[in-house]
Amino acid sequence: MYKNILIPVVFETPEITQTAFDAAQALAAPDARLTLLHVIEAVPVYVAEYIPTDIVTSTREAVQARLDALALSLPGAATAIADGRAGPRATRWAEENGTDCIVIASHQPALSDILLGSVAQYVVRHAKCAVHVVR
Template sequence: MYKHILVTVAYDEGHDASPSLRVARALADAGAQISLIHVMDPPPSFAISYLPDGWRDEMHDAIEADLTTLAGDWENTAVHVTEGDAAQQILDVAQMQGVDCIVIASHRPGTQGLFLGSTATKVVSRTQCAVHVVRRAT
């Protein structure tokens, strides 16, 4: 169905990327490119002075290695590790890479999610390509 799928991967507590990866496999055309993305949250400004030198590079490298492992045996894959606003980074990478479908996980929103909006909601409302939202168990 799709030639280039971007799969978002979060590392928050209790999150399992395998449902999103299964959906991406089911939606992918033969020979499709599958890209995995994780957006690192910037640290709070008060904490930066307490972090060891090189922490950002070490975290980036560890996440990149994990995404590569998650990609597993797919033949045509890429991984992206960025930092900043998650929704905007996902949208920017999708546009720059010519993605035709984004697979993103979402949990059932609580009160905070309803007022502030979630990353999935922002991506769905702003993207120019198809989006498949994978419902996470609550």
């Protein structure tokens, strides 16, 4: 049983996210800390200068609201937002916060995943804690 579980969240796949929640609850110790993490990818500098600051702020607030709504379906869950590339940032967040298991959802692989890699694949290869991949 794990005491500090990280669940990276992608909003585009709610059915897979629920599967990750179910797995995390099954793997969690009774007093476990569960954290839902969404990583916001950085906007390239040449694009960022054309995006109004209020759009960036409102987008971050919308992400937080969606995370908070998801956390309601996972009793006792906390939420976090991080910036960067999803795979590296999730693994670094896990290490910085003493995570002992990452429960990550993975979609069905496509050819682009084989050539470029996926977030779940990155996490599996680089995390310093246990990783549980669900589909």
